[in-house]
Amino acid sequence: MAEVVDNLVWHDAAELPIRGKGWRLTKSPYDRLPPRALGFVPDGVWTLSRHCAGLHIVFKTKSPAIHVRWQLLRPELSMHHMPATGVSGLDLYGRNGKGKWRFIDNSCPNAQAGEHEFRMCGQKWGQYLLYLPLYNGLTKLEIGLPEQHKLVPLAEDQSVKPIVVYGTSITQGACASRPGTAAFSIAARQLDVPIINLGFSGSGKMEIELAEMLAELDARFYVLDNLRNMAGLVEERFEPFVRRLHKLRPDKRIVVTEDTDFRNMLPTQITAAALPIVNKLIGEGMGDILTFEPCKGMLGTDWETVIDRTHFNDIGMLRQAKVLVKMLKKYIAMT
Incomplete structure (x- = not known):
């Protein structure tokens, strides 16, 4: 009223x-995960899910x-x-x-x-x-x-399936100066497509429970933007997560984005650990739905894209968005 x-x-x-929003029924209208996620996902994920990113x-x-x-x-x-x-x-x-x-x-x-x-x-x-x-x-x-x-x-067109992005602090929007300058927000505006932002800062670490949560959403396709958080965790979590998501949503494409380095010293150690697993899964028959997207050159060569050597400033967000738009447009055309 x-x-x-x-x-x-x-x-x-x-x-x-x-x-x-991926889930209509939430504890607060401005939460990003449903109430049943409390106690199911890690505490850090739940706390960050109450932030309104996206x-x-x-x-x-x-x-x-x-x-x-x-x-x-x-x-x-x-x-x-x-x-x-x-x-x-x-x-x-x-x-x-x-x-x-x-x-x-x-x-x-x-x-x-x-x-x-x-x-x-x-x-x-x-x-x-x-x-x-x-x-x-x-x-x-x-x-x-x-x-x-x-x-x-104006409500969203429910006939258009959303792109579901799961990831890190940069996915969530750190450290954009405004909500509208976060990279995935820029990409959504330019492409005029719905994007669900499930960036959970440093807690986006591919726990198997999050694969279960993502699979509840009928995505156009999934983008896994987690590698920045996966130091020391790739061998333990990456393959089980991708396999579980694929099992629950066998018809959905899964796009894995490369770890970044503001100096463009690529591949990082995290990417080097993940690539053999990606190639293994593709070799085992997931080639039609699993793809790896490199980010070479994404941040330019001037080292001006970060706040603290890690989190993107607005320059970094804009450069990332430019790459995202091109990448997402390719997969949108496939669906």
Whole structure:
């Protein structure tokens, strides 16, 4: 039920279609895993699943201003290597007359609870995309419009299967300055396809329970972006995970992305450990559905793509997105 305060009609975002969710029934509308995952997946994965990475709301309105007010799950608005605009911020995009999404503003949070007004500055977008925080959750989110303007929610086309991505902190969005500049968010906008982001920071380590969870989703195909987290774990976990996912979803393609190095010193030791297993599985008959995607040259040669030698800044995210768009487009054409 919408609430009217000072000539603004406040719409509860929990009652709107939230895109980027793999499971509709979650403990909080802004969680990424269902309640049954609690106690089934590692504690770190569950905690990170309450972060809103990849979740967004699309709607239409003719209002010249859009207000938001929020209550964040955690009081820690930022991290030592990532600003509050990315960790806890809300990003608003508008779709122009050519169908392209363009950035409008970020909520720039300075408190766990707050309010922000997005001004259109004379632009008439009509359709809007509101990204939720990358590394924080929400307990409350409302969108406010002047009384004379309507909010028309736009749900995802359920006939289009999502690409399901499982991975690391970089997958989740570290260390983009805003939710909209995370690589998989950029790729989803450019390709206009649904992507479910199951990046779980340093906890994305291919436990067999996560293969079970991924298999619950009827994906267009799966992208396993985990190798950065798999030092010392490849021999133990990589093959069982891929085999289990393939057994549960034998008709779905599985794309494995290469481990990265900001200096382009490739292959890394992790990749060197994973490649023989990939080749073994392909040789055993998985060649039609298992592919390995290299990242040579993805980050360029200037060493300007990272915050801390590991996590991507916006330059790194943009360069990764360019490679992702080309890669994902290839597999989209196959499905």
